[in-house]
Amino acid sequence: MRSPFPLRPLSFILIALAVGPALAGDPTTQPISAARNEIGALLRKWSAEGTAAGNAGDWYDNRDRGHSGLNLAPWPQIQKVEYSDEDRQTRRDWAAQTVLLNKVVFGNSSTSAGNATGGSNIRMYYVHPRGLPFLYAEYRGDNLYMYPEHVDHRPGHNGTPYWGDVYPTNTPYLIASQGSSGSDQPFMRAVPSTLAAFRPEVKKILVEKGLLMPTVQMILRTTNKQLKDPKEYLTGKAHPNVFDGAWVDDLKMVKMAHAITADTIPPMVLLRLVEEEDAIAGRDFFEERMIREKLADTPAVIARIFRAAARSRRFVVSAEESFDVNKRPLTYTWVVLQGDTTKIKITPRNPASSVAEIVVQYPERRPVQPGSALESNRVDIGVFVNNGAYNSPPGFLTVFGLDNESRAYDDGGRLLEIGYAMGESALTVSKWKELFDLLNGDADAGHLSVGLKLLKSRFTDSQRAILKVAGEEYAPVSTSVTTTEQLRVSAQAALDQADKESKPKAETALKAASLAHQTVVKQADDVLNKTRPGLDQPVRPLMESVLNELSADPTFYAAHPKIMPLLAGADGGKKATIAGDRKRLIALGIVKDQPGDALEFTPIRPGPSPVIERLTRYEKAQIQRFNADVIARLLLPGIITPIWRDNYVDPRLTAAKSWRDVYHYDAAGARTGWTRYDGDKPQEFDAQGRLALEKDADGHPSMFQPVSYERQRTSPFSLKCITPGGAEDPSHRR
Numbered sequence: 029m030r031s032p033f034p035l036r037p038l039s040f041i042l043i044a045l046a047v048g049p050a051l052a053g054d055p056t057t058q059p060i061s062a063a064r065n066e067i068g069a070l071l072r073k074w075s076a077e078g079t080a081a082g083n084a085g086d087w088y089d090n091r092d093r094g095h096s097g098l099n100l101a102p103w104p105q106i107q108k109v110e111y112s113d114e115d116r117q118t119r120r121d122w123a124a125q126t127v128l129l130n131k132v133v134f135g136n137s138s139t140s141a142g143n144a145t146g147g148s149n150i151r152m153y154y155v156h157p158r159g160l161p162f163l164y165a166e167y168r169g170d171n172l173y174m175y176p177e178h179v180d181h182r183p184g185h186n187g188t189p190y191w192g193d194v195y196p197t198n199t200p201y202l203i204a205s206q207g208s209s210g211s212d213q214p215f216m217r218a219v220p221s222t223l224a225a226f227r228p229e230v231k232k233i234l235v236e237k238g239l240l241m242p243t244v245q246m247i248l249r250t251t252n253k254q255l256k257d258p259k260e261y262l263t264g265k266a267h268p269n270v271f272d273g274a275w276v277d278d279l280k281m282v283k284m285a286h287a288i289t290a291d292t293i294p295p296m297v298l299l300r301l302v303e304e305e306d307a308i309a310g311r312d313f314f315e316e317r318m319i320r321e322k323l324a325d326t327p328a329v330i331a332r333i334f335r336a337a338a339r340s341r342r343f344v345v346s347a348e349e350s351f352d353v354n355k356r357p358l359t360y361t362w363v364v365l366q367g368d369t370t371k372i373k374i375t376p377r378n379p380a381s382s383v384a385e386i387v388v389q390y391p392e393r394r395p396v397q398p399g400s401a402l403e404s405n406r407v408d409i410g411v412f413v414n415n416g417a418y419n420s421p422p423g424f425l426t427v428f429g430l431d432n433e434s435r436a437y438d439d440g441g442r443l444l445e446i447g448y449a450m451g452e453s454a455l456t457v458s459k460w461k462e463l464f465d466l467l468n469g470d471a472d473a474g475h476l477s478v479g480l481k482l483l484k485s486r487f488t489d490s491q492r493a494i495l496k497v498a499g500e501e502y503a504p505v506s507t508s509v510t511t512t513e514q515l516r517v518s519a520q521a522a523l524d525q526a527d528k529e530s531k532p533k534a535e536t537a538l539k540a541a542s543l544a545h546q547t548v549v550k551q552a553d554d555v556l557n558k559t560r561p562g563l564d565q566p567v568r569p570l571m572e573s574v575l576n577e578l579s580a581d582p583t584f585y586a587a588h589p590k591i592m593p594l595l596a597g598a599d600g601g602k603k604a605t606i607a608g609d610r611k612r613l614i615a616l617g618i619v620k621d622q623p624g625d626a627l628e629f630t631p632i633r634p635g636p637s638p639v640i641e642r643l644t645r646y647e648k649a650q651i652q653r654f655n656a657d658v659i660a661r662l663l664l665p666g667i668i669t670p671i672w673r674d675n676y677v678d679p680r681l682t683a684a685k686s687w688r689d690v691y692h693y694d695a696a697g698a699r700t701g702w703t704r705y706d707g708d709k710p711q712e713f714d715a716q717g718r719l720a721l722e723k724d725a726d727g728h729p730s731m732f733q734p735v736s737y738e739r740q741r742t743s744p745f746s747l748k749c750i751t752p753g754g755a756e757d758p759s760h761r762r
Contacts (some may be wrong), residue, residue: 055084058104060224067221067282068102074225074286081231083224089135089173091125096138096210103220109133124149125173126162132170132235134219138209140178143191147678149175150204154197155680160324160331163201167328168238172219172245174203174212181206181270183401186452186673193396193404196323196428196681197331198269198366200245200421206272214273215248218281222247225285233293237353242328243285243294246421251280264365264397267410267422292417295352298327299411299423302383303344307336309737311717314747315683316739328423333430333681337691339441340389345425347411348382356415362386365422366396367407374409391429405429430682431675434646436632442693444632447616447646448685451674453656455575457568458669460556461506464499466667467492478590479663486574494560498567505552512545575668579655582640582648585627592625594662602661609654616688617705618647627654632690646688683739683747689713701729704749719751 060075060082061068074080083105090097090108093116100106109129111121120127123139140148153159166173181204184190205211222244226234234240249266250258253275260266288294307313307321313335321341323331327349334341347360360381362374371389391407411423434450437443457463466480484492519534519541526534556568563570578584585591595606610627613619620628629651633642643651653672660670674684687706694700701714712720712729720729733751740746 055105055107056082060105061102061221062104063102063221067279070282070286071221071224079227080224080286081226081228083220085132086220086223087129087131087133088220089125089129089133091122091135091137091173092139093121096136096212098136098213098216098220102217103224105224106220109135124152124175125166125171128162128165128169129171130169132223132240134172134174134216134223136174136212136216138176138212140176140180140208143179143187143194143676147194148178148180148204150177150202151180151195151678153202154195154199154323154331155678157324160197160199160201160326160329163199164326164328167201167241170235170238170240172203172241174205174215174219176205176208176211177270178208181402183403185403186676188454188673191676192393193269193402193406194676194678195269195404196333196406196678197329197426198267198406198408198424199329200242200267200424201329203245203248204270206270211273214276215271218248218276218278219244221278222281222285225282226288227286227290229290230288230293233290233353237296239293239296239353242296242421243288246294246419247281247284248276249421250419251277251284253277261419262361262363262410262412264408264410267365267408268396269408288418291354292415293353294418295356295358295413295415295420296350297347297411297413297420297423298349298351299330299425300327300346300349301325301330301343302346303342305336305338305342307338308717310735311715312336312338314685314737314749316737316747319682323426323428328421329426330424331426331428333428334388334390335430335682337443337446339437339443340387341427343386343388343425344377344383345386345411346383347413347423350382350413350420350423352413352415354415356417358382358413358415361410361412361414363410363412365408365410365424366404367391367409367427368394372407372409386425388427390435391427393429393431405431428681430677432677432682432684434644434649436644436646438633440697442697442699443691445644445646445688445690447644447650447688449674449687450646450649451653451672452649453576453579453652454572454671454673455579455656455659456572456669456671457575457667459667460502460552461499462667463571463664464495464502466664468496468499475594476664476667478588478594479659482578482588482663483574486578490562494562495567498555498560502552502555505548505555508548509545509552512541512548516541516545575659576656579659580648580652581655582629582643582651584655585658591658591662595625595658598662602665605657605661606654609657613650613654615705615707616650617690617703617710618650627651683737685747706749719749 059072060080061071071080075082083103087107087109088098088100100108115121123137125135137149146152153163179190180194182190183192185192203215205215234243250261252266255261255266309315321332321335323333330345350358352358362384364372373387375385377383377385386409388407391405393403393405396402396404405428407427409425413420432448432450434447435443436445466476467484487495519538523534523538557566559566595603610619614621617630620630622628629639629643631639631642631647632644635642656670660668687704689702689704691702692700699715701712704711704713714720714729714732718732719735721733722731724730736750737747738750740748
């Protein structure tokens with residue numbers, strides 16, 4: 029993928045601008061299609077009959093300088109948007125289109141920034157305050173663009189191996205292709221034939237009414253190859269936010285476009301937000317000034333970021349402005365396309381179901397569809413109208429949860445905790461040969477005996493026998509990895525010192541050394557990753573899952589009394605690391621502050637059940653982080669590496685926060701405030717979000733100070749609570 033400017037500010041131009049000069053000749057004198065396939069034959073037949081509009085007046089806009097350009101030979105009537113030298117010098121021809129063109133235009137840009145430097149063009153639109161309004165203007169202005177998701181929509185979490193679905197909304201305004209460069213090609217080939225297949229009178233109406241690209245979107249989603257039943261159009265299966273090119277059925281799209289008549293033109297769904305609960309910054313959520321829950325209000329997409337502390341958000345949405353150009357009566361369908369249906373309630377507010385009340389509980393991360401490896405923190409509600417002939421394209425209400433927040437609610441729905449900077453621990457093996465030597469008894473365990481015994485206890489005798497064989501296979505390959513790496517380093521050093529005459533020979537030697545090293549590294553990986561009869565998983569995922577299961581057990585540290593003597597005898601660096609981990613748990617209010625090295629948990633959930641059962645997801649994650657360090661630093665040092673990854677959320681959507689808020693209520697159940705754990709000393713806030721400065725004789729906060737939140741200049745994406753100086757207003761006293 030070629031990369032646009034990462035995190036660049038986008039300037040959207042919502043006025044219609046003329047496209048570049050036309051191609052030489054009159055497009056109407058060109059044949060409708062030069063394709064030698066069934067689609068081309070149909071288009072030529074319909075054109076001869078006068079029932080196909082063709083592509084005269086249609087334009088193609090390539091915005092990656094031909095990196096993934098469309099071969100226009102099969103569509104002789106299409107004209108191409110041309111860019112001047114000045115355009116190229118100022119990059120006006122590159123990446124996401126930010127200018128609305130006043131023609132029928134379809135285009136693409138196979139460009140993307142990296143995940144942490146802005147992401148795909150799609151994500152840049154979706155997080156920008158003016159992104160969705162601009163996309164809607166394109167949608168209704170006969171402009172349709174295709175962009176690859178690159179790495180924004182692939183299974184994984186926090187880069188292992190990818191990030192999941194990081195898009196904060198879903199729209200019908202563009203086509204997002206699954207994959208990287210060139211993944212947009214199947215869609216680019218389908219769209220011009222579809223545009224050509226519309227009947228002339230139909231295409232004229234679609235263009236005049238701003239329905240051309242909405243209708244193309246409906247056709248694409250209706251003919252999707254992964255749909256097995258027409259009824260599936262009203263399910264999430266038809267409306268993912270990213271489409272696989274293998275799903276495109278060009279022939280069905282062309283036939284469906286041609287079948288539409290002037291009196292059966294598909295309807296258009298239009299949405300309007302009628303009611304919404306207000307979330308107050310500084311009380312219900314914490315962001316810098318001007319940040320709100322609203323991501324966008326557009327006529328076909330209402331998008332929200334769930335920031336508020338409440339367990340659920342309530343919306344009343346109207347689709348009454350939806351229309352049919354032929355005044356056909358409409359029916360309305362509201363459906364959960366993505367999300368936990370047990371935590372979403374849709375209630376029609378009138379007999380026609382043209383208005384609905386929607387209540388969405390905080391969206392936790394879950395598979396986008398049952399059984400999918402791809403996960404998301406977003407809820408998609410689809411809204412459709414039907415005119416008796418066709419469904420409309422989808423309208424969306426989307427609600428996006430923040431993956432770097434972990435929330436806990438009680439049985440009554442009251443918020444107990446928000447743990448910010450939520451993440452995940454992982455233990456990986458950094459020295460496989462040493463680990464195999466330990467397991468196979470070829471080395472003196474010595475100070476590693478506690479960790480070795482613990483690890484061995486997790487495997488049966490037969491499993492250990494298989495691991496022994498794997499170790500024997502790995503040993504010679506591991507030696508080759510070390511040897512070839514040394515040769516590669518030597519070859520690089522020789523190249524660095526080579527003069528002009530000897531440089532070609534040195535480059536050849538480095539290339540050969542690098543190839544040899546890559547070959548044996550792959551051989552080593554194959555030993556660890558191949559399937560072995562008798563093991564449920566290959567060696568690498570099996571070993572690392574066992575290690576991570578150990579660290580995920582909250583009782584791990586207390587249940588193994590030999591760990592604390594190891595800690596007492598550890599060197600200063602290891603002691604300091606574990607002591608720092610313990611101090612962090614105390615600072616977060618998860619562990620009691622007391623002398624010694626023991627951990628006494630202080631769960632926020634009350635009740636008679638065992639402490640371990642009352643721990644929240646955030647508390648468990650932080651305890652696992654501690655356990656992972658203990659295993660890696662004390663039990664198997666130098667062999668195991670601990671990793672902590674903050675859950676990734678686009679920093680343009682939320683600023684990183686380092687604290688944990690634990691909420692309090694009075695006897696009547698009303699929220700009285702919260703305790704913020706961030707650093708050495710907890711801070712108390714009242715229900716309005718003011719910081720307590722003084723306490724009365726009974727120890728209750730009695731004087732409060734309003735605060736503000738600002739992104740730190742030294743770290744633009746971190747949030748800091750700012751306390752203004754100056755005298756206190758007496759009204760701040762309780």
